[in-house]
Amino acid sequence: MPPENNLADLGEFGLISRIAANVTIGHGVITGIGDDAAVTAITPGMQLLTSTDMLLEGVHFRRSWHAPYLLGRKSLAVNISDIAAMGGIPRWATLSLAIPKDCSLEYLDSFTKGFLSMAADHGVALIGGDTCRSNSGLVISVTILGEQLPELIIRRSGARPGDEIWVTGTLGDAAFGLSLLEQEGGTVETPRRDVSTYLISRLLDPTPRTAAGRTLAESGLVTAMIDISDGLMADFGHIAELAGVGGTIQVNALPISPAFQSASQRLSVFPCSFVLSGGEDYELAFTAPVDNRKKIIEITKKSGIDATPVGIVTSSPGVTVIRSDGSEIAPQAHGFTHFT
Amino acid sequence: MPPENNLADLGEFGLISRIAANVTIGHGVITGIGDDAAVTAITPGMQLLTSTDMLLEGVHFRRSWHAPYLLGRKSLAVNISDIAAMGGIPRWATLSLAIPKDCSLEYLDSFTKGFLSMAADHGVALIGGDTCRSNSGLVISVTILGEQLPELIIRRSGARPGDEIWVTGTLGDAAFGLSLLEQEGGTVETPRRDVSTYLISRLLDPTPRTAAGRTLAESGLVTAMIDISDGLMADFGHIAELAGVGGTIQVNALPISPAFQSASQRLSVFPCSFVLSGGEDYELAFTAPVDNRKKIIEITKKSGIDATPVGIVTSSPGVTVIRSDGSEIAPQAHGFTHFT
Numbered sequence: 043m044p045p046e047n048n049l050a051d052l053g054e055f056g057l058i059s060r061i062a063a064n065v066t067i068g069h070g071v072i073t074g075i076g077d078d079a080a081v082t083a084i085t086p087g088m089q090l091l092t093s094t095d096m097l098l099e100g101v102h103f104r105r106s107w108h109a110p111y112l113l114g115r116k117s118l119a120v121n122i123s124d125i126a127a128m129g130g131i132p133r134w135a136t137l138s139l140a141i142p143k144d145c146s147l148e149y150l151d152s153f154t155k156g157f158l159s160m161a162a163d164h165g166v167a168l169i170g171g172d173t174c175r176s177n178s179g180l181v182i183s184v185t186i187l188g189e190q191l192p193e194l195i196i197r198r199s200g201a202r203p204g205d206e207i208w209v210t211g212t213l214g215d216a217a218f219g220l221s222l223l224e225q226e227g228g229t230v231e232t233p234r235r236d237v238s239t240y241l242i243s244r245l246l247d248p249t250p251r252t253a254a255g256r257t258l259a260e261s262g263l264v265t266a267m268i269d270i271s272d273g274l275m276a277d278f279g280h281i282a283e284l285a286g287v288g289g290t291i292q293v294n295a296l297p298i299s300p301a302f303q304s305a306s307q308r309l310s311v312f313p314c315s316f317v318l319s320g321g322e323d324y325e326l327a328f329t330a331p332v333d334n335r336k337k338i339i340e341i342t343k344k345s346g347i348d349a350t351p352v353g354i355v356t357s358s359p360g361v362t363v364i365r366s367d368g369s370e371i372a373p374q375a376h377g378f379t380h381f382t
Numbered sequence: 383m384p385p386e387n388n389l390a391d392l393g394e395f396g397l398i399s400r401i402a403a404n405v406t407i408g409h410g411v412i413t414g415i416g417d418d419a420a421v422t423a424i425t426p427g428m429q430l431l432t433s434t435d436m437l438l439e440g441v442h443f444r445r446s447w448h449a450p451y452l453l454g455r456k457s458l459a460v461n462i463s464d465i466a467a468m469g470g471i472p473r474w475a476t477l478s479l480a481i482p483k484d485c486s487l488e489y490l491d492s493f494t495k496g497f498l499s500m501a502a503d504h505g506v507a508l509i510g511g512d513t514c515r516s517n518s519g520l521v522i523s524v525t526i527l528g529e530q531l532p533e534l535i536i537r538r539s540g541a542r543p544g545d546e547i548w549v550t551g552t553l554g555d556a557a558f559g560l561s562l563l564e565q566e567g568g569t570v571e572t573p574r575r576d577v578s579t580y581l582i583s584r585l586l587d588p589t590p591r592t593a594a595g596r597t598l599a600e601s602g603l604v605t606a607m608i609d610i611s612d613g614l615m616a617d618f619g620h621i622a623e624l625a626g627v628g629g630t631i632q633v634n635a636l637p638i639s640p641a642f643q644s645a646s647q648r649l650s651v652f653p654c655s656f657v658l659s660g661g662e663d664y665e666l667a668f669t670a671p672v673d674n675r676k677k678i679i680e681i682t683k684k685s686g687i688d689a690t691p692v693g694i695v696t697s698s699p700g701v702t703v704i705r706s707d708g709s710e711i712a713p714q715a716h717g718f719t720h721f722t
Contacts, residue, residue, distance in 0.1 A: 079467070089422065185525040267418075284417075
């Protein structure tokens, strides 16, 4: 076995060089990997957007479920999604890895390839990071930097009573995918029906909505925005809390995918909680004055994703979910809670 | 016990609010903790400096040796040190924590207090982060952002043959401190002699040399700079590699502290490897034309730390260490190597 196939022989600096060799020149990168700090040039007039996420094996992902290439993609995607939610342009990222002994160099190469493919998809340059060994599982920590003109940045706090509540794409796919993985007890290699494949891929390989987020911000049509990582109820709840408002969500308006529809027909009860409270779809939830509806539908479609109005911002606090007849769905039916 | 004393009751968002409540307004911070991404305004004309470090329990620190307040300070200090090494001004930081079950809220409060005290010492604002549970040890991931005018940023690659090699402060203290902790097998609370206390504090509570780094950069007197995290031999080696040069270091010129001197007298052999290859002093190593010597001594003293010339940059590659009589010290006597 040639020495470069062995991570211990390669060492920390060898691994960094190996990753750096695959990094292409990025927008505004003056000095990338290899000095004490990266040097980048922000676009004059723009402000800096910074977000960070840490993913731990056994907490956020399982190596048996998540192929390394897709795990690399997702670890950057969840960060890019935060820049999208501000209406920003993702630019630069750092990647820190704590690597357990049983992670081969081949595994790390595949992970890095996935990370850099997601970076290329969204115009992001890898500019630095840190690597070390881990005595337990794989730990991934990513920081994403983006930029945008101050007047275009969309915050959570801007929602106003009377605004419509919108979501991009479809909801609940990732949560449904997770339940399928949990039921099947499968591994990365398990062959699956098409419907399952789609739902599981939404969990394992989410697409951050950068084009939609940026287009919406630049349109001036929206008042608040957030990415849906913890489920619509929790994430719209953050908007409501910061804006000092509430909301009414129409359950029948919530967009679900054909795969979700098809898979749900195999269940005895419609999995409403996946749609309302399922995490990790990484769609955008946003609010906008009712008059902007037509334009929003147009510009999001042009950005490659449909957007759907799903409710109304209210001046009274609290988020309620109603059926098409106006009757309220009890909070305990909204779904499970995280972080307990 | 009131619920806010229990981390599980507090939850992720409760913990974030608790940390955010102690964060003061920072330079250029437009939107801090609480949105999808932080928004900051870089000083017009300046470029962005980015660095990140991850610290794992059992790999980089032991909770039994490191009081949480000092661990909080150090986890930011090692990042600030990277900005100092570029001659930059540290501005903003993110903090991600994966928290094991046996970490109490009191522990985290103390950690955060330490982190924010280091932030206050160096004008850094905490602008975001991530928290989650850990199934194994405590994981700390920090990203630091700084800024500086493009023409003042000091890179590793600028060293020129004939330049003098300099270091700030004293070398080997942290490595000596580590060896004392290893020998003593003590804990945070073990009472110690003054000399040991100093050496151990250099390991557990390092001081990043921001004032010296920035002053040197703004003076235009230095050609290359790095912070000494892996020991002078390794870190000057990075400068040499990137600049395509070598160096000769005079062992008798290397600055050691009175505490180091005193503690070394209790050993049968002078611990040369601590000085040459001991990590974690977080002093600066830099290079400068010989003619700048007097001015460098003056301006670093004004910045609060002494700087000492310790060798000469050579055009031939490789770093050699010589005694005052010019004889070479064999590489195996330089010390231990890391990352094996």
